[in-house]
Amino acid sequence: MMNSVVEVAALRVVRGGRPVIDGLDLVIGAGVTGLLGPSGCGKSTLLRSIVGVQRVAGGTVTVLGEPAGSGPLRDRVGYQTQSSSVYDDLSVLENLRFFARVLGLPPSAAHDALLAVDLARHGDDVAGRLSGGQRSRVGLAVALLGTPALLVLDEPTVGLDPVLRRDLWALFHRIAEQGTAVLVSSHVMDEAERCDTLLLMREGRIIAHGPPADIKAAQGVADIESAFLALVEEGRR
Amino acid sequence: MTPRVTLAIAVRVLTQLRRDHRTLAMLLVLPCLLQALLWWIFQDTPLVFDRIGPALLAIFPFFVMFLVTSITTLRERSGGTLERLFTMPMGRLDFLVGYALAFGAVAAVQAALAAGVAVGLLDLDLRGPDALLVVVGVVDAVLGTALGLFVSAFARTEFQAVQFLPAVVVPQILLCGLIVPRERLPRVLESVADVLPLTWAVDAMEHLATTTRTGEVWRDVGIVVGFALAALALGAATLRRRTD
Numbered sequence: 001m002m003n004s005v006v007e008v009a010a011l012r013v014v015r016g017g018r019p020v021i022d023g024l025d026l027v028i029g030a031g032v033t034g035l036l037g038p039s040g041c042g043k044s045t046l047l048r049s050i051v052g053v054q055r056v057a058g059g060t061v062t063v064l065g066e067p068a069g070s071g072p073l074r075d076r077v078g079y080q081t082q083s084s085s086v087y088d089d090l091s092v093l094e095n096l097r098f099f100a101r102v103l104g105l106p107p108s109a110a111h112d113a114l115l116a117v118d119l120a121r122h123g124d125d126v127a128g129r130l131s132g133g134q135r136s137r138v139g140l141a142v143a144l145l146g147t148p149a150l151l152v153l154d155e156p157t158v159g160l161d162p163v164l165r166r167d168l169w170a171l172f173h174r175i176a177e178q179g180t181a182v183l184v185s186s187h188v189m190d191e192a193e194r195c196d197t198l199l200l201m202r203e204g205r206i207i208a209h210g211p212p213a214d215i216k217a218a219q220g221v222a223d224i225e226s227a228f229l230a231l232v233e234e235g236r237r
Numbered sequence: 238m239t240p241r242v243t244l245a246i247a248v249r250v251l252t253q254l255r256r257d258h259r260t261l262a263m264l265l266v267l268p269c270l271l272q273a274l275l276w277w278i279f280q281d282t283p284l285v286f287d288r289i290g291p292a293l294l295a296i297f298p299f300f301v302m303f304l305v306t307s308i309t310t311l312r313e314r315s316g317g318t319l320e321r322l323f324t325m326p327m328g329r330l331d332f333l334v335g336y337a338l339a340f341g342a343v344a345a346v347q348a349a350l351a352a353g354v355a356v357g358l359l360d361l362d363l364r365g366p367d368a369l370l371v372v373v374g375v376v377d378a379v380l381g382t383a384l385g386l387f388v389s390a391f392a393r394t395e396f397q398a399v400q401f402l403p404a405v406v407v408p409q410i411l412l413c414g415l416i417v418p419r420e421r422l423p424r425v426l427e428s429v430a431d432v433l434p435l436t437w438a439v440d441a442m443e444h445l446a447t448t449t450r451t452g453e454v455w456r457d458v459g460i461v462v463g464f465a466l467a468a469l470a471l472g473a474a475t476l477r478r479r480t481d
Contacts, residue, residue: 053478054481056479069479074326074327075326077324081317085317085321094249098245104326126256
């Protein structure tokens with residue numbers, strides 16, 4: 001019934017007097033969607049617009065049929081900012097229980113989220129003392145609380161070791177199979193292959209949108225990085 | 238505003254404090270120690286201690302809560318937790334009132350301890366009811382919390398947040414009647430002092446020290462509560478779900 005999870009129409013965002021996104025149209029569906037592009041291309045701004053914390057200058061963003069950031073969406077969209085966005089001075093479980101309470105979920109939800117990110121052994125550890133990868137997973141666990149219909153993750157795999165990155169992408173796919181649409185941003189092009197659908201972004205515009213194989217085939221290249229370069233060249237001509 | 242969320246925030250702030258022993262010591266023990274230091278300084282002139290002591294009971298909670306709140310809220314803003322909360326079913330008032338509740342509770346303990354030490358151990362001469370001393374301490378601390386929440390919107394780093402202390406708090410301490418009684422200030426400064434919230438908190442403490450009548454104390458408490466509510470409203474205005 002609902003094929004599109006996110007619909008962006010004529011979105012315009014101005015930051016510091018400069019348009020960061022200017023007239024963006026986009027439809028995002030189920031599965032794992034990767035938003036890829038270089039640093040500063042507007043990925044975070046787009047994600048923030050989708051979760052409704054970005055001040056926008058024009059256009060509309062509709063999530064699950066409701067205006068982005070509106071009341072009915074607040075317990076249906078999980079979001080993780082670029083930082084892990086958890087309280088460093090609380091234990092992992094204290095963090096999860098707090099956010100579960102805000103969402104009106106029972107304490108057992110905290111434990112479920114902990115299991116999902118494979119941190120069961122670290123429940124009583126203080127978040128600030130965990131490694132970067134573990135803290136990022138705590139942030140992810142918070143976003144997973146209450147099984148949201150849409151999960152928006154801003155660069156959750158940056159700086160992690162390859163094994164952990166692989167595990168996290170496997171987790172994103174498991175979550176997507178259970179019916180949650182997952183939108184993940186990254187500036188690492190080699191993560192493209194792990195997505196069902198790809199959004200390539202540059203200078204506030206989406207320059208390609210589709211399954212990774214289709215994007216590569218359309219440009220007649222073997223990898224996404226080459227496809228990205230070819231698309232940029234094409235745009236210049 | 239949802240009571241469940243407000244309460245969750247208050248409990249979480251208290252849990253964070255419980256883990257932070259140094260801050261807890263600063264909040265609870267330091268005011269007592271400073272009070273004792275003051276008593277020692279004026280050991281040979283107890284009349285001065287009786288004049289300054291009550292004023293300090295008003296200044297400590299305000300000062301400390303302002304500092305702690307402005308830094309903790311700034312951390313929420315810069316660490317991404319505030320942004321995350323804003324994608325959840327949390328209203329601005331849940332956040333502000335949650336903080337005010339948590340620090341108000343700490344302030345009650347702080348005021349009770351400081352007043353207990355001042356009156357019980359250091360023989361501070363107090364005419365009014367002791368319980369009212371705690372009430373004044375609490376509203377005073379909530380005022381500090383509310384102002385701290387407000388100014389944290391104008392700081393980008395913790396370093397900048399601390400700079401609001403000399404800018405916002407110190408002038409109030411200088412003008413509140415601690416150094417020179419308010420009525421002996423130059424006319425212009427007296428009028429300035431009249432519109433500063435700390436003046437009324439100190440005024441309440443001075444009434445408690447000098448008279449058994451409580452009418453003026455309640456009036457002062459009312460004024461301080463008014464300032465605290467205004468600061469919370471201003472804080473709510475600076476707290477935006479959507480930011481640049």
